[in-house]
Amino acid sequence: MRLYSTKNPHKFVSLKEAVFKGLPEDNGLYMPENIPQLSPLFINNLKNHSFQSIAFEVAKTIIGDSIPEKDLKNIVEAAIDFPAPVVKLDEVTHVLELFHGPSLAFKDFGARFMAQLMSYFNQEDKKELVILVATSGDTGGAVAAGFYKTLGIKVVILYPSGKVSMLQEKQLTTLGENITALEINGTFDDCQALVKKAFLDETLTAKIQLSSANSINISRLIPQSFYYFEAYKQIESADKPVVFSVPSGNFGNLTAGLFAKKMGLPIHEFIAATNANDVVPQYLTTGEYKPIPSVRTLSNAMDVGNPSNFARMLDIYGSTWNNMTEEIKGYAFDDETTKKAVKEIFEKYNYIIDPHGAVGYLALKEYQKTTDALGIVLETAHPTKFLDDMGSILEQEIPIPERLAVLSEKEKVAVPMSIDFENFKEWLLENY
Numbered sequence: 001m002r003l004y005s006t007k008n009p010h011k012f013v014s015l016k017e018a019v020f021k022g023l024p025e026d027n028g029l030y031m032p033e034n035i036p037q038l039s040p041l042f043i044n045n046l047k048n049h050s051f052q053s054i055a056f057e058v059a060k061t062i063i064g065d066s067i068p069e070k071d072l073k074n075i076v077e078a079a080i081d082f083p084a085p086v087v088k089l090d091e092v093t094h095v096l097e098l099f100h101g102p103s104l105a106f107k108d109f110g111a112r113f114m115a116q117l118m119s120y121f122n123q124e125d126k127k128e129l130v131i132l133v134a135t136s137g138d139t140g141g142a143v144a145a146g147f148y149k150t151l152g153i154k155v156v157i158l159y160p161s162g163k164v165s166m167l168q169e170k171q172l173t174t175l176g177e178n179i180t181a182l183e184i185n186g187t188f189d190d191c192q193a194l195v196k197k198a199f200l201d202e203t204l205t206a207k208i209q210l211s212s213a214n215s216i217n218i219s220r221l222i223p224q225s226f227y228y229f230e231a232y233k234q235i236e237s238a239d240k241p242v243v244f245s246v247p248s249g250n251f252g253n254l255t256a257g258l259f260a261k262k263m264g265l266p267i268h269e270f271i272a273a274t275n276a277n278d279v280v281p282q283y284l285t286t287g288e289y290k291p292i293p294s295v296r297t298l299s300n301a302m303d304v305g306n307p308s309n310f311a312r313m314l315d316i317y318g319s320t321w322n323n324m325t326e327e328i329k330g331y332a333f334d335d336e337t338t339k340k341a342v343k344e345i346f347e348k349y350n351y352i353i354d355p356h357g358a359v360g361y362l363a364l365k366e367y368q369k370t371t372d373a374l375g376i377v378l379e380t381a382h383p384t385k386f387l388d389d390m391g392s393i394l395e396q397e398i399p400i401p402e403r404l405a406v407l408s409e410k411e412k413v414a415v416p417m418s419i420d421f422e423n424f425k426e427w428l429l430e431n432y
């Protein structure tokens with residue numbers, strides 16, 4: 001497999017380079033040169049395959065000869081070791097639960113696959129790799145769990161003191177082993193600034209092999225296409241067209257769905273579901289792309305005013321608005337409507353959905369007013385990740401899964417640190 005930058009389709013890099021670099025120098029995004037089709041025989045026979053075997057087939061088709069089959073199989077099996085079940089709410093409404101991984105959100109798929117790929121490619125170099133991640137909460141948890149005990153890789157997570165939830169903090173600070181949490185006496189932006197400076201510091205980069213676990217890394221998108229196949233396998237589609245409703249922020253999940261469709265999965269259309277940060281639904285309506293400063297909402301993992309994967313979506317559709325609107329429909333909802341949907345789904349189906357999934361549900365219902373389709377809503381996080389909001393919306397306490405309850409008992413271990421770069425640098429040089 002080779003990859004090009006969305007800003008220069010004529011220059012190619014290897015998968016290894018794209019994974020370690022994350023971003024091309026021209027500030028575009030890496031895209032696979034080809035997204036080949038799977039055989040119709042395989043697609044018609046999904047039901048006879050396990051999730052891991054589907055994931056391997058899809059990965060092999062995209063990645064091709066960049067990784068020998070035997071190694072790729074090990075990578076896939078290590079990364080995709082939890083299920084993605086579909087829950088049927090009614091004949092035309094399904095929920096794809098993507099929260100069965102260690103950090104209880106779909107980002108586990110991407111983070112675990114990226115960790116496996118980096119570890120694999122890093123073996124050739126035999127040099128310890130140090131991953132720096134700044135987090136406002138969620139990404140750090142998925143990355144920490146994804147890289148936990150990964151050979152040859154150490155992870156340093158910078159998080160803003162007092163600005164992440166108790167459970168998020170526990171996810172970052174209780175693993176130990178190769179994961180170290182730095183509790184920064186500042187904001188998320190301060191954390192990000194420290195990381196950026198570290199990559200530009202020549203003393204540091206000469207002594208330590210630094211890398212980032214950026215959310216736009218292509219290795220995070222590839223595994224996100226696996227579960228579209230896995231979901232399709234689990235439904236009885238009858239004669240209706242199948243659509244996926246994707247609660248979106250940076251639009252990585254939706255872009256991965258477009259990969260799955262290109263590979264031959266018969267998806268009729270995609271529904272781009274957003275909160276008040278509605279640049280993409282606006283674009284789909286007006287043809288004008290107008291980034292906005294993000295606004296804070298209930299579904300805060302989708303509070304993005306300038307979605308990073310939009311460049312990839314444009315690339316797929318040859319920058320043509322018409323083509324994109326033929327396959328993607330967009331809808332946006334405010335927090336009040338979202339809260340009502342959470343309640344309605346609980347009362348109607350006895351199903352507890354989180355605010356992100358609820359936005360997806362609302363969009364599907366809007367879409368189904370004009371099109372007779374069977375819909376699958378991506379449930380991107382477990383509702384207990386938003387315990388306080390869920391409790392107040394449903395006016396009752398919601399049950400906490402065992403693996404989360406255990407976390408609150410564990411002891412936090414973090415290194416307190418100021419926002420002074422020299423301090424941070426010294427600490428890195430002493431410890432790696």
Ligand SMILES: *Cc1c(COP(=O)(O)O)cnc(C)c1O
Pocket residue numbers: 105106107138247248249250251252253254301302356380381
């Ligand atoms: C990251 C995230 C999203 C947004 O996903 P994108 O791929 O950035 O569109 C949605 N829901 C949850 C819970 C998330 O953590």
